[in-house]
Amino acid sequence: MPELPEVEVTRRCLTPVLVGRTIASVKTTAPSYVFVTAPLGLRKGLMGRRVLRIDRLGKYLLLRLDDEKTFVIHLGMTGQLFSSSVTSPRLLSSTARATLPPEDQTRFEPDSHTHVILGFEDSGSDIYFRDVRKFGKLFLLPKGGIHARLERLGIDALKVTGPHLYKASRKRKVAIKALLLDQAVVSGIGNIYADEALFLAGVRPGRGSSRLTRAESERLSEAVLSVLHRSIETGGSSISDYVAPNGQDGAYQDERHVYARKGEPCKVCGAVIVRRVVAQRSAHYCPTCQS
DNA sequence: TCTGTCTCCTGAGAGC
DNA sequence: TGCTCTCAGGAGACAG
Numbered sequence: 001m002p003e004l005p006e007v008e009v010t011r012r013c014l015t016p017v018l019v020g021r022t023i024a025s026v027k028t029t030a031p032s033y034v035f036v037t038a039p040l041g042l043r044k045g046l047m048g049r050r051v052l053r054i055d056r057l058g059k060y061l062l063l064r065l066d067d068e069k070t071f072v073i074h075l076g077m078t079g080q081l082f083s084s085s086v087t088s089p090r091l092l093s094s095t096a097r098a099t100l101p102p103e104d105q106t107r108f109e110p111d112s113h114t115h116v117i118l119g120f121e122d123s124g125s126d127i128y129f130r131d132v133r134k135f136g137k138l139f140l141l142p143k144g145g146i147h148a149r150l151e152r153l154g155i156d157a158l159k160v161t162g163p164h165l166y167k168a169s170r171k172r173k174v175a176i177k178a179l180l181l182d183q184a185v186v187s188g189i190g191n192i193y194a195d196e197a198l199f200l201a202g203v204r205p206g207r208g209s210s211r212l213t214r215a216e217s218e219r220l221s222e223a224v225l226s227v228l229h230r231s232i233e234t235g236g237s238s239i240s241d242y243v244a245p246n247g248q249d250g251a252y253q254d255e256r257h258v259y260a261r262k263g264e265p266c267k268v269c270g271a272v273i274v275r276r277v278v279a280q281r282s283a284h285y286c287p288t289c290q291s
Numbered sequence: 292t293c294t295g296t297c298t299c300c301t302g303a304g305a306g307c
Numbered sequence: 308t309g310c311t312c313t314c315a316g317g318a319g320a321c322a323g
C-alpha cells in the first residue's frame with residue numbers, strides 16, 4: 001500500500017525516465033472508479049504533451065505538463081506505476097508467482113487492471129498505471145486549477161514538527177492514530193508508518209489525541225521523520241503489491257517493529273505485539289513499550 | 292464542525 | 308476440490 005515513501009521513491013525513479021519525453025499515445029480502460037477525469041478527457045489532455053517535471057504532494061504524484069496542466073496520480077492501495085521494460089513477480093497473481101519458475105516470470109503484459117498506458121514519441125519504454133482494486137485516482141488539473149482533493153491536504157509529513165502535532169491534537173477528540181491518518185492534518189502518512197512512528201515514540205495508537213503532551217508531540221514528529229526517511233532510503237515497503245517503477249522491491253518491511261507483526265515478539269522488549277482496531281483500521285503496538 | 296460509518300474494489304486466505 | 312465468507316485499506320459521502 002503506497003504511502004509517502006513509496007510515492008516519493010516512485011517520483012525519484014520516474015523522473016529520469018519520464019521528464020523531457022513527449023506523450024504520443026494514451027490507452028485507457030473503460031470509465032471506472034479510478035478515472036476522476038473521464039478516460040476520453042484524459043486521453044485528449046495528455047496526447048502530445050511533454051512532461052516537464054514530477055512533484056509530490058502527500059501521496060499524490062503531480063506530472064507537470066508543457067501546457068501548464070497537471071496530470072495527478074494517486075496510487076490508492078494497489079496502484080503500480082512502472083516502465084514496460086521491467087519484470088517483477090509482484091506484477092503477477094499469487095498463483096503465477098507460486099507456480100511459475102523465475103525464468104518464466106517474464107516481461108509484464110498489460111492486463112485488465114492496466115488502466116493507462118502512455119507511449120512516447122521516442123519509441124522508448126511505455127509507462128503503465130495498474131491498479132487491481134481501483135482505489136487509485138487519476139485526474140487532469142487545468143492550468144492554474146486547484147482540485148479540492150489537493151487543497152485540503154495538510155502539512156507534508158516530511159515537514160511535520162512537534163508544535164504542529166501538539167496544536168492539531170488540542171482540538172480533537174479522536175485517537176492519535178486517527179489524527180496521524182487524517183490527511184488534512186499531516187499528508188502522506190498511512191497505516192504502516194502511523195503504527196511504526198507511534199511505536200518509536202512510545203505512544204499507543206488508541207490514546208486520545210488531546211492527551212498527547214508537548215514532549216510526546218516532539219517525539220512523535222521525530223519518529224515520523226525517522227521512519228519516513230529510513231523507508232525512502234530503503235526503497236519503501238513491499239508488503240503486498242508495491243513495486244518501484246524500475247521493478248525493484250522496497251526493503252523497509254524487513255525493519256518493521258509492529259505493523260502486521262501481531263503475535264510476534266517485540267524486537268525491543270520481547271512482549272507480544274497486539275492488534276486492535278482504531279479508527280476502523282488495524283493498529284499494531286507493543287503493550288510494554290507504548291503507553 | 293466534528294466524528295463515526297458506509298461505500299467503492301478485488302485478490303488472498305480461512306473455513307466448511 | 309470447490310464454494311462462500313471475511314479481510315485488507317485510502318478517502319469521499321453522508322448521517323447524527
